[in-house]
Amino acid sequence: MTAAQLSSPPASPALHRWRKAAQSGQFLITAEVMPPKGGNPSHMVEMAQCLQPRVHAINITDGSRAVMRMSSLAAAAILLQHGIEPICQMACRDRNRIALQADLMGAYALGIRNILALTGDPVKAGDHPEARGVFDLESVRLLQLIRQLNHGFDINEKPLTDQPTDLFVGAAVDPQSRSWSGLQRRFERKLEAGAQFFQSQLISDFERLEKFMDQIAAGCDRPILAGIFLLKSAKNAQFINRCVPGVQIPQATIDRLAAATDPLLEGMKIAAEQVQAARQLCQGVHLMAVRREDLIPQILDLAGVAPVEAIADPVS
Structure with a gap:
């Protein structure tokens, strides 16, 4: 067996289609799945398999809301073993620059190609408030670090002696930020640092999203995915x-x-309407249905979104 065979995941038509879809201008669909809180990943894998025909990639959270769960890197690798393409979130809260570089190189060696670079939620918000946050870097500097690795250098501009990475990296954006100038400045810095796609926070104000798309994101030539949350x-x-x-859910909603009569069904209808609204404004949606990921295919059906077609020639 060659070194390439040892380091590559099993061939699958579903693997590595995310970058192609993002760069080809397709309407993009991702869904969020949480890693398990424990050592058994079977429920996570079941949810991801349910979603696979309907999405381009599965987004694996990294300590979302500072709540302890299985490593996003390990969870993403498990999905890859099952022929499911992950987007691995990587947050700065729990790692210094040495650990971030180590995990990014490890992710690439395992076959993971997609990273969402995040600063991370504050420790005090989570279930281990006594923990110490690291925050050696934040998301913009993490994007810069990944660009360095992709060019064959570490953060200190020392050459990587065992080949560069080739990671397709995205960043978060919040079109509902109270500071419009701050939002624009942060977005432009992330573009400059190498973000190839953007995933928004939960969108409740679609007029604000439209303003963001028209005034800040116009002409950026990068996919923006609107965050849609199942209420x-x-x-x-x-x-x-x-x-x-x-986030401010409107009182009318x-x-x-x-x-x-059936609030869950009504929430699915609202999410479907939001998918339809987002489709008129940006290049994709990121669906979040905490603990009810199995309902995402029905939401897409209600929105009139067809299943994703697999690409037959995965990138190695």
């Missing part, structure tokens, strides 16, 4: 308003959920 009930929407900074 399961009025109580769930109220929790989001209390606990998620920068909360009232609609409260009045519904």
